[in-house]
Amino acid sequence: MKNAQESISVLIVDDHRIFRDGIASMLHDVKEITIAGLASNGVEALGMIPSYRPDVIILDLSMPVMGGLDLMNRLQKLDYQPKVLVLSMHIDQPFVDEALTAGANGYLCKENTDKKELMEAIYTVNDGETYLGYTIREQMAKNEQSGKQKGTKSAKAEGLSLLSKRETEVLQMIMKGMSNQEIADATFVSIRTVETHKSNIMNKLNLKNTVELVKYAIKNHFFEI
Numbered sequence: 168m169k170n171a172q173e174s175i176s177v178l179i180v181d182d183h184r185i186f187r188d189g190i191a192s193m194l195h196d197v198k199e200i201t202i203a204g205l206a207s208n209g210v211e212a213l214g215m216i217p218s219y220r221p222d223v224i225i226l227d228l229s230m231p232v233m234g235g236l237d238l239m240n241r242l243q244k245l246d247y248q249p250k251v252l253v254l255s256m257h258i259d260q261p262f263v264d265e266a267l268t269a270g271a272n273g274y275l276c277k278e279n280t281d282k283k284e285l286m287e288a289i290y291t292v293n294d295g296e297t298y299l300g301y302t303i304r305e306q307m308a309k310n311e312q313s314g315k316q317k318g319t320k321s322a323k324a325e326g327l328s329l330l331s332k333r334e335t336e337v338l339q340m341i342m343k344g345m346s347n348q349e350i351a352d353a354t355f356v357s358i359r360t361v362e363t364h365k366s367n368i369m370n371k372l373n374l375k376n377t378v379e380l381v382k383y384a385i386k387n388h389f390f391e392i
Contacts, residue, residue, distance in 0.1 A: 174201040175293050178221035178249070180212045180238070182230040186277075190225060190254075193282050200289060209233030213241060221249045223293050227277075228255045228266065239269040250292040254280065258306050260385065263299070267382050273298035291346050297381045298344050307342075307385060329371040337364040341377070342384050 177200055181187045187205045194200050203221040206212040208230045216224075228235035235253060242248050252273040253266045263274050272292040275285065279302045291298040299307075330338065333354070340350045347365075351358045365377070374380050 174199055175223060175289060176201050176203040176219070176221045177289065178203045178206065178212060178215060178219060178224045180206045180209065180224055180230070180235070181227040181254075182207050183227075186227075190285075193285070197286060200286070209235065209238030209241070212238055216242075216245065216247065216249065220247055223250045223252055223289055225252050225254050225289075226271075228253060228257060228262065236265065236269050239266070239271060243270060250295075252288055252292050252298070254285075258302055260307065263303055263307075264382065264385060267297075267378055267385075270378075272296075272378065273300075274303050275300035276302035278302070287344075291344065294346060295377075296346050297341075297377045299342070299381065300344070304343065330368060334364055334368050334371075337361065338368055338380075338384065341365070341380065 179187050179190050191202045191205060194202060203219040204215050206215055210233045226235045226238065239251055250272045251270060253271045254275045254277055255262065256277045258276045266274055273288050275288055280300055284300060288298040288300065337350060340353060347358050347361045350361045369380055372383055374383055
């Protein structure tokens, strides 16, 4: 998170005005967050980013003119790339996978996200971590259980065999959306130690960053380990 003197600048991108205004109103009294602007589609957002330079974009996926996925693909080509927090009505795993692949740093469900979780997600992605909302994680757990009932075989056992017990615990906490500080507090170690564990996990699984780690965990049913 930014220091106490510096707030997190947020751009809200959604085609429903009542929703944009509602999110802006919800965050209005949060001193650590500043609403940089509101946009109704990806084209408007692209025009605002160079001058507004938001830290975080709260982004819907389904919008006219230019949707969220197209916008994220365009963001990859910009010199300035804000963090992206998807806030969508779509919670099925293919949508989450596609958004993370396109560059999303977090994913929340519109229907069930409250102010507390929205703030936590903003702080987390602004800190460079990946955040998956409670509803998204719950859906993943259901998918995992369904896969077990159908006898679906994955690379789960093989992947787990590469990780130590502590690394497995850290991966569990990452998939719960916990930040480095929260993991450090829960395991009674320093943040540097947590970062070392994450680095070791990614090296063992041949992954480059936390987003790739989350995608790998989703793909291989690591949600509940």
